[in-house]
Amino acid sequence: MNRNIIGISAFYHDSACCIIQNGKLIAAVEEERFSRKKNDPDLPVNAFMYCLDQAGISISDIDCIAYYEDPVKKSERQLWSISNQVSTDPIYDIDPQHVIRQIRKELGYDGPIKFYEHHQSHAASTFYFSGFDSAAILTVDGVGEWATTTYGIGKNNKVELFGEVTFPDSIGLLYSTITSYLGFEVNGGEYKVMGLAPYGENKYLEQMHQLLTLEEDGKYTLNLKYFDFLRGERMYSDELPKLFGLPVREKDAEMGQHYMDIAKSLQTFLEETLIKMANYLYEKTGEENLCMAGGVALNCVANGKILKNSPFKRMYVQPASGDSGCSLGAAALAYTELYPEDKIEPLTNVYLGPSYTGKDVENLLSATSLNYEDCREDGDTLQRVAQKLAEGKVIGWFNGRMEFGPRSLGARSILGDPRVLDMRDRINAMVKKREGFRPFAPAVLEKKMFEHFDIDHASPFMLETCQVKSTIDMPAITHVDNSARIQSVNDTDNPRFAQLLREFDKLTNCPILLNTSFNIKDEPIVCTPEDALVCFITTDIDCLVLEDFIISKEGNEITMLEMINNNFTERGRFELNPNVYTFI
Structure with a gap:
């Protein structure tokens, strides 16, 4: 019989849901990817339904829902904060029973719910998925309930926090x-x-x-x-x-x-x-x-x-170290509490979100008047894409299951040639629509990374920077201090992306691509083929690759203008207060 634990983080920002089934993280996704509201704080209803579907279960098969913080302790700190503030938020949002009521009402769930403290969830989210038998644990953020920093240790399948600020x-x-x-x-x-x-x-x-x-x-x-x-x-x-x-x-x-x-x-x-x-x-x-x-x-x-x-x-x-990743930690805490003899499998990749079939993409494109190439029969998608990249084209890359966390890691990515002098400025100005000083990251074949970067271990999640030591001049991914935030790519975790890097290497003797998230400023990373198509149409991306379908800007200009005029690209928005860290 399957053991199914759901983890949820919600009602603050970056709400998310995940499911651990028989010790393995089966699915995890942020609600913003479905709602298209950046930093969506609402209960992750869409993410919850996706997790059930991905695990092949119904709501009655859930053993427990684990929530990422203690609503009672949080409400104490919120009330304390309100006493110091010149303006207040609705008291309803501070009611510690609000979480249970919403889970029962919006998810239709009447089973057990377990609550864990915010920094407990952070600590568990990194230790249980690290693959380490024992480790020291450091968690640092803005604020949880009261804790802002904790010191701990993970050992014997348990997490213990022994100090906090x-x-x-x-x-x-x-x-x-x-x-x-x-x-x-x-x-x-x-x-x-x-x-x-x-x-x-x-x-x-x-x-x-x-x-x-x-x-x-x-x-x-x-x-x-x-x-x-x-x-x-x-x-x-x-x-x-x-x-x-x-x-x-x-x-x-x-x-x-x-x-x-x-x-x-x-x-x-x-x-x-x-x-x-x-x-x-x-x-x-x-x-x-x-x-x-x-x-x-x-x-x-x-x-x-x-x-x-x-x-x-x-x-x-932990690659989703923010609050969305707390859903993983809460689920892991509940799982090890209910099934202490079980070990949780290490998290080696973050491809835990939705995927779409070639038929899904074909149905979308055939409903438009766009010109596109269907490469399924020829099987030469990667060679064609590598050629376009070598020609200096900017590619919207949509492949397989979406990433969990804030980084695009070769599933929902914008790609470019790192050797092109103006590539960074071009993507910053015309695609990402953001400040020109912000750097882009390189994705590199793991087997060749040590030739080009001063690092002695794999870095699959873009969570470390190191110095560039390559003989190849790569201005598009090299920061002003000669650093780069690398993503190492191998055949085990993302074979298709690794093969694209190999095809590009064959053409250019460069096993590296510029890789940035597939979105524009103030938008979540794309989730569906429709999202990717909208981003492609409203930016200066040269070419969109949806699985084995290639759509080029060239020859589609009039059609895309008509789609914009027909409001194909409208999206809803949610925004946090940009001036202050929200404590309520």
């Missing part, structure tokens, strides 16, 4: 505060700060040290004089601009060098702090393996520095 002290909130000060959106712009940092110098490191004090026991405190997030309107106080001697940068204003220097100083300070915390954790546990999760663990630059500058020999960062 609590709200309002938070490294994640410090990073978000400077993100907001630099004119970027909170809960989304943190990636931009990380990408901006290499353009600056550490001229404000002394000021950064005034924002946070780290103790010997792994604890730390924020100097709240510089922060105003407790009031719920903005992240920084009037004292922060005084500290830096610079006014707050307005959104979309020119990015002066001094703001780049602040970004660099922040990133360096984060790295120094996390390294000290990791060293403390090693001294406490003596473990050789380190597992990390939480939104701060998505800072791939810091991850590489931690591994190089701490005694840990191996590191596993």
Whole structure:
């Protein structure tokens, strides 16, 4: 008889659902991919139905639903936060019974529900799927119920947290505060700060040290004089601009060098702090393996520095380290609690979302008047795509099951030739519609990665940066500091993407492609063939590959204009408050 545990994260941001069946993660997906609302916080009803379908079960076959945080403890912190705020959100959203009521009502589920604390879920999401028998665990984010940072250990199929830092002290909130000060959106712009940092110098490191004090026991405190997030309107106080001697940068204003220097100083300070915390954790546990999760663990630059500058020999960062990945942790906690004799299988890839057949794609395209190539019979899709890439074309690549987490890893990707001088600027300006300073990542054949990048282990999830050492000039994927956030690709986890890289290598002697997420600014990554077609039509992507079907812009211009005029591309939206980290 199958053992089925559903994990859910919801009602904050990045809601998601997953299912563990007989110790294996069968499916996991964010609700935003279905709803098309970026950071969708609603109960993941569509994701839930997908997970049931993928596992081949009905709602009556679920042994337990595991929820990623404790609603009672969270409501305590929310009420405390409200008492400090000048404006309040509806009390209904804070009712700790709200979660159970919604699960019962919207999912129609009347079975057992288990609740786990937020950072427990983060810790479990990384340890249980790491493949390590034992490991030290570090989780760092904005805030859970009260915890913002936890130290723990995983051993004997159990996770134990032995230390924590609590709200309002938070490294994640410090990073978000400077993100907001630099004119970027909170809960989304943190990636931009990380990408901006290499353009600056550490001229404000002394000021950064005034924002946070780290103790010997792994604890730390924020100097709240510089922060105003407790009031719920903005992240920084009037004292922060005084500290830096610079006014707050307005959104979309020119990015002066001094703001780049602040970004660099922040990133360096984060790295120094996390390294000290990791060293403390090693001294406490003596473990050789380190597992990390939480939104701060998505800072791939810091991850590489931690591994190089701490005694840990191996590191596993959960690829969906943000709150969506907490659904995995909650499910793992429930599974090991109910079935302690079972082990959970390691997570070696994140292709856990929906897939679509060639017939699905054919039905979509035949319902339009688009010209397309059907390569199923000839079987030469990859050779044709590699040729187009070698000609400098930008490709929308839609293949197999969608990725879980924030990175596109060769299932829903935009691809380009990394050697083309203006490729990065072209994709940034005409496809991604985002800031030109943000770097793109390379996907590289795992067997050839060591020839081109200064790294000694596989990196399948784009969660580490390293130096480029290739003899090939690759301006499109090499950042200003000669770094790259690599994805290693092998035949086991994504054979079709690996074969495309081989075909490109045959033509160019370059086993590397620029790989970025298949979406435009403020949109979720595409999920369905329809989503991919919309993104293709509304951007300057040259060519769309839907499984074994190839659609080129050339020859389809008039048809695509007609589709736009017929409102084929309309989409709904949801937005978080861009000025403050939402605590309620």
